[in-house]
Amino acid sequence: EAQVTQNPRYLITVTGKKLTVTCSQNMNHEYMSWYRQDPGLGLRQIYYSMNVEVTDKGDVPEGYKVSRKEKRNFPLILESPSPNQTSLYFCASRWGGPYNEQFFGPGTRLTVL
């Protein structure tokens, strides 16, 4: 089944404890992206990647890191999480050009205490 998977789905952590949220897609998509969803703000793009080793900032990259060492994986790293990073996170992927459909993962709900 073609899909985007994220792990973990739920995570409660404390301020400053480094964490990684994994994202994997099995559709051989070049483009992958991370978003955060907050009430009243919709989805905001954190980082995106056009292909292996090619990443760039979205609208809200502060406090986040990403890497793209393999085409199928695009992990999101929070090196020192803070409470304002408590949010619902989505990974997405897309084949080819900008007018093609973006496929979203099921989401990761992160709480930083």
Next chain:
Amino acid sequence: QQQVKQSPQSLIVQKGGISIINCAYENTAFDYFPWYQQFPGKGPALLIAIRPDVSEKKEGRFTISFNKSAKQFSLHIMDSQPGDSATYFCAANGDNFNKFYFGSGTKLNVKP
């Protein structure tokens, strides 16, 4: 600063009625306008999309109306059904095709 402004925040419609959600943008470089549907506990899924070379696009009960001069676009759901109850997001991109800007979302509740 929100690049895409969406209204209303929430909407209650009777079964069989028409649901209308509106979005507005400022960046004239935007040229792709998708709508996403999100059910609780799920990721957003593409519902329908439009480019500014047409003023309307229809897929089943879902229609996008696009007004380029007003920089506005809207989603119309005809014959709304309880199964349409979800959160809807408009989005836009175009000046950088790898960057997407989403509206704040509309929670639709269709009453039986």
